[in-house]
Amino acid sequence: MNSKKKKGLSIKEGTDKVPLNINPRLKRKPMAVPISTEEYIKGVLAGDRIILSKAITLVESKLAKHLEMAEKILEACLPQSGKSFRLGITGSPGVGKSTFIENFGKNLLQQNKKVCILAVDPSSQFTKGSILGDKTRMEELSKSDKVFIRPSPASQTLGGVARKTRETIILCEAAGFENILIETVGVGQSEIAVHSMVDFFLLLLLPGGGDELQGIKRGVVEMADLIAVNKADGERLSLAKQAQRAYRNALHLFPAKKSGWIPKVVLCSSPDNLGFDQVEDHIKAYQELTRRNKHFLKNRSAQAKYWLDETIFQKLGQLFFENTRVKQHYPGIEKAVLEGKITPFKGAEELLKFFGQEK
Numbered sequence: 001m002n003s004k005k006k007k008g009l010s011i012k013e014g015t016d017k018v019p020l021n022i023n024p025r026l027k028r029k030p031m032a033v034p035i036s037t038e039e040y041i042k043g044v045l046a047g048d049r050i051i052l053s054k055a056i057t058l059v060e061s062k063l064a065k066h067l068e069m070a071e072k073i074l075e076a077c078l079p080q081s082g083k084s085f086r087l088g089i090t091g092s093p094g095v096g097k098s099t100f101i102e103n104f105g106k107n108l109l110q111q112n113k114k115v116c117i118l119a120v121d122p123s124s125q126f127t128k129g130s131i132l133g134d135k136t137r138m139e140e141l142s143k144s145d146k147v148f149i150r151p152s153p154a155s156q157t158l159g160g161v162a163r164k165t166r167e168t169i170i171l172c173e174a175a176g177f178e179n180i181l182i183e184t185v186g187v188g189q190s191e192i193a194v195h196s197m198v199d200f201f202l203l204l205l206l207p208g209g210g211d212e213l214q215g216i217k218r219g220v221v222e223m224a225d226l227i228a229v230n231k232a233d234g235e236r237l238s239l240a241k242q243a244q245r246a247y248r249n250a251l252h253l254f255p256a257k258k259s260g261w262i263p264k265v266v267l268c269s270s271p272d273n274l275g276f277d278q279v280e281d282h283i284k285a286y287q288e289l290t291r292r293n294k295h296f297l298k299n300r301s302a303q304a305k306y307w308l309d310e311t312i313f314q315k316l317g318q319l320f321f322e323n324t325r326v327k328q329h330y331p332g333i334e335k336a337v338l339e340g341k342i343t344p345f346k347g348a349e350e351l352l353k354f355f356g357q358e359k
Helices: 037-045 049-060 064-080 097-110 165-174 190-195 212-217 219-223 234-251 276-292 295-322 324-338 344-356
Strands: 085-090 115-121 147-153 179-183 200-205 226-229 264-267
Touching: 037 049, 037 064, 037 165, 049 064, 049 147, 049 165, 064 165, 085 097, 085 190, 085 276, 097 115, 097 179, 097 276, 115 165, 147 165, 165 179, 190 200, 190 219, 200 219, 200 276, 219 234, 226 234, 226 276, 234 264, 264 276, 276 295, 295 324, 295 344, 324 344
Parallel strands: 085 179, 085 200, 115 147, 115 179, 200 226, 226 264
Antiparallel strands: none
């Protein structure tokens, strides 16, 4: 009970003094010494995973000083890139992408191959934050020194694909990783962006997830080079076989691929270790076919052009909204659009006129 002189809650003597360090025996780490561009390049090319992680963080940064350094690092690493096989893996949330990658990655490790996993995590549209928990879902792979797992936030980029994923691929290839696995968010149009940066596109589906018509409506099925009906075990095995037949029939309705490859449908189960060898066999067959008919290199060239154009569009959008005259007139035009006085299209035309004028 408080006395008459003290109203409200009182603070126990001594508890108002908070120590600077909760554990006084804990020695504070000295501040990190900045790494030079040359040290970044040397570390990445030597396969130093710590330096590689820092280089990717640098590439993902939006600070002007970081962008300049990142461009120099990418330019130096570019000649050593392009030697890996890039595999895109997508599927709806809950289909088992991370578990599939864990098992598939272990198969690659048994062949003494170095594996890089770029996992794009969904970002909250409200807080803009991401959980970035893929390392916790790939316990075995994360223990190997031949595996590099890099979760990145999807942020506000097209379809949920991290804006700098393509540049990150260059760094990882230069670091000596032979297999680059890109796990997408699996929602929206992320598949389109990932499809434009990988050599092979794998779609994971759940048993009983839909019939042929549903598969036809989903444009992602048309992009897939291989469909794996996942979690094909136990009571779901019968449903998985039905789905396999349905999607095989649906694939016949799509136009032939430029690669000359005919997409396949397989069954997979992580608990039963089912289908992973089959997936790898199909990937090897695809590589042999596309290298033989020259599609592999043609596809890589087409992707480079796509990202050249995409980067220009992104930069132009950034320049537009940073333009002084656009920022000056945007609120007024936005208000007119919201009040229905002018159409959004007319408003856009007016703003573009201001963008074309000198400051």
